[in-house]
Amino acid sequence: MNYQTLKILKYVGIAVAVIGLLFILLSPLIGESISAGTLWYIEPIAYVGAGVFILGALIAFGIMQYVASRPNVVPDDRTWSQVTQDYFDTFAHDMGRPLRRILGKQREARALLNETGEVTQHMVGELLDEIENQAPNFRLMIENVRVLVDLEDESAALAVEPVDAAAIVRNVSDRYTPIARERGLELVWWCEPSEFGLVYGDGSALDHVITNLVDNATKFAEGHVEIRLTRSDDSFLVRVWDDGAGIADSHLAHVFDRGWTPELSARSEKQSSGLGLFIASSLSQRCGGELLVESQQSNGASGEHSTTFTLSLPLDNRPSAVK
Amino acid sequence: MTSKNIGGGQKILVVDDEHMSDLMRSVLRRLETDGFKPVVVAPEGPHVTGDDYETQTLFAMETERPSAVLLDVRFGEYDSDRFKGLSILKKIAERDSAMPVLMFTQYTQGPYRDTAVSASLSVSASVDFIDKLASPEEVVLRLRRLIGSAPETIKIGSLFELDPENAAVYAVNDGRRDLIREIQGMKLEILNELASAMYRSEGELVPFSRLERFSEGEDSRASLRVRIRELKVSLGKAVSREFGANELIINVRNRGYRLVNPTD
Numbered sequence: 001m002n003y004q005t006l007k008i009l010k011y012v013g014i015a016v017a018v019i020g021l022l023f024i025l026l027s028p029l030i031g032e033s034i035s036a037g038t039l040w041y042i043e044p045i046a047y048v049g050a051g052v053f054i055l056g057a058l059i060a061f062g063i064m065q066y067v068a069s070r071p072n073v074v075p076d077d078r079t080w081s082q083v084t085q086d087y088f089d090t091f092a093h094d095m096g097r098p099l100r101r102i103l104g105k106q107r108e109a110r111a112l113l114n115e116t117g118e119v120t121q122h123m124v125g126e127l128l129d130e131i132e133n134q135a136p137n138f139r140l141m142i143e144n145v146r147v148l149v150d151l152e153d154e155s156a157a158l159a160v161e162p163v164d165a166a167a168i169v170r171n172v173s174d175r176y177t178p179i180a181r182e183r184g185l186e187l188v189w190w191c192e193p194s195e196f197g198l199v200y201g202d203g204s205a206l207d208h209v210i211t212n213l214v215d216n217a218t219k220f221a222e223g224h225v226e227i228r229l230t231r232s233d234d235s236f237l238v239r240v241w242d243d244g245a246g247i248a249d250s251h252l253a254h255v256f257d258r259g260w261t262p263e264l265s266a267r268s269e270k271q272s273s274g275l276g277l278f279i280a281s282s283l284s285q286r287c288g289g290e291l292l293v294e295s296q297q298s299n300g301a302s303g304e305h306s307t308t309f310t311l312s313l314p315l316d317n318r319p320s321a322v323k
Numbered sequence: 324m325t326s327k328n329i330g331g332g333q334k335i336l337v338v339d340d341e342h343m344s345d346l347m348r349s350v351l352r353r354l355e356t357d358g359f360k361p362v363v364v365a366p367e368g369p370h371v372t373g374d375d376y377e378t379q380t381l382f383a384m385e386t387e388r389p390s391a392v393l394l395d396v397r398f399g400e401y402d403s404d405r406f407k408g409l410s411i412l413k414k415i416a417e418r419d420s421a422m423p424v425l426m427f428t429q430y431t432q433g434p435y436r437d438t439a440v441s442a443s444l445s446v447s448a449s450v451d452f453i454d455k456l457a458s459p460e461e462v463v464l465r466l467r468r469l470i471g472s473a474p475e476t477i478k479i480g481s482l483f484e485l486d487p488e489n490a491a492v493y494a495v496n497d498g499r500r501d502l503i504r505e506i507q508g509m510k511l512e513i514l515n516e517l518a519s520a521m522y523r524s525e526g527e528l529v530p531f532s533r534l535e536r537f538s539e540g541e542d543s544r545a546s547l548r549v550r551i552r553e554l555k556v557s558l559g560k561a562v563s564r565e566f567g568a569n570e571l572i573i574n575v576r577n578r579g580y581r582l583v584n585p586t587d
Binding site (some may be wrong): 132135139167170171173174175177178180186187188189190192193194224226228 | 454456457458460461464465468523524525526527528529530532533575576578579581
């Protein structure tokens with residue numbers, strides 16, 4: 001069912017409810033009274049009116065619930081300038097955080113220098129580490145903006161080439177290992193089978209999707225991040241797991257939404273998902289695959305919590321390949 | 324794993340017109356500390372163009388016989404030199420198709436990389452691309468993998484050295500190498516498996532599926548656990564230490580094992 005039909009149905013439901021309400025209100029005028037003179041004096045037409053009202057209200061409410069549970073049903077009718085404005089807001093928001101962290105350290109050091117005439121070695125070390133560790137954030141953001149622009153061109157062809165998927169996962173892991181260490185996390189990866197072999201796909205897109213997932217995982221994890229690469233007969237899977245607090249079911253449906261949503265960012269500054277997951281999801285669809293998310297919050301009996309993103313892509317994405 | 328041992332004195336030809344920049348200097352310094360010998364191509368003259376770099380690079384290939392080339396995609400301010408690196412790459416590959424080339428680019432991905440890839444696909448050189456903003460550690464790691472030579476010895480922190488070729492593991496005490504005789508056969512193979520993974524990539528885990536062949540009986544994980552514990556004890560004894568559950572060889576959340584460098 002498309003969004004237009006749903007929208008019409010919703011208005012029909014509301015209209016039916018309004019008619020029911022009118023019946024109730026007008027019942028003294030249009031109906032005949034029964035049990036006149038007793039406590040139960042009422043117009044029979046009012047019963048019909050109540051029934052019609054409940055029916056209409058249920059239809060309208062049901063459709064609103066359905067639409068709310070499936071954000072993808074709602075078409076994006078923003079204009080191009082609104083879209084770019086939204087991108088820019090998200091980008092500015094994502095950019096602000098690393099910049100604030102670096103500037104914070106720098107100003108602290110500067111203040112100390114002005115006061116005492118020297119900076120402790122410890123402080124200099126911290127500042128340098130902060131800059132180095134924020135660098136991948138900036139790199140990723142520059143890339144994300146470029147990919148966003150690329151994604152707008154739906155006719156663009158994929159650069160399908162033989163790709164060593166294990167090498168790509170290894171590269172991403174190597175890039176994030178120092179950052180994970182800095183945050184006190186253990187980042188591990190492995191592939192099964194160990195001799196993973198080649199896949200046919202867009203290597204830079206694969207690198208980019210995994211980078212966004214790992215970047216996200218290292219932001220939310222409490223102690224561990226895992227990247228696992230496996231394959232089946234016709235596809236391969238990259239699973240990125242973290243032991244962070246998890247995502248509430250109501251938020252889960254919105255994880256891949258375009259851009260930063262106010263309710264997401266309101267949870268805490270750290271939790272802003274930014275553009276990364278939207279890009280990862282769009283890019284994996286472009287590559288003929290999909291990206292799924294599962295999450296467990298610690299309200300269960302075990303008290304365990306984690307989030308898993310699973311990327312699945314075809315082993316052979318050449319146009320000539322038999323699907 | 325900073326060690327002279329990694330590079331083994333191999334020459335790396337560095338072709339980049341920005342080799343004097345701070346960013347490149349940090350890469351050169353890192354190459355040197357890791358035991359590589361960077362050879363910088365720096366044509367002289369008032370107006371150096373991409374062509375000068377090309378000529379000098381090919382000349383240095385002959386005279387220096389490098390083990391790998393670090394090459395920038397873009398040269399100079401001229402538009403014609405925008406992809407000069409790719410034409411140099413082609414020339415290198417024509418002369419020596421087995422030469423590993425790590426290409427520096429500010430556009431690792433996207434149209435620039437695609438141009439780079441399609442341009443290089445016609446040649447059979449082993450080429451990899453790396454973002455110019457990558458850390459020097461990352462550059463060395465990629466370069467090492469691209470060259471692909473197995474190390475003579477794998478250092479495990481400063482305490483142990485593994486020599487896969489001669490199937491021997493040594494304990495290092497005050498600079499002296501003592502052969503650990505107790506570690507042989509399967510135990511040595513397990514250690515080799517773990518050490519090679521660590522050498523390839525710090526975060527690489529060896530999954531149980533890979534280690535199954537070293538176990539026996541119905542409860543294969545339990546038998547593997549016993550082997551690993553014995554291995555840990557043997558290693559510990561050689562350096563008069565006891566390694567805890569979160570030291571040296573760790574079981575990662577029941578997925579597999581990984582080796583971590585011991586603290587001194």
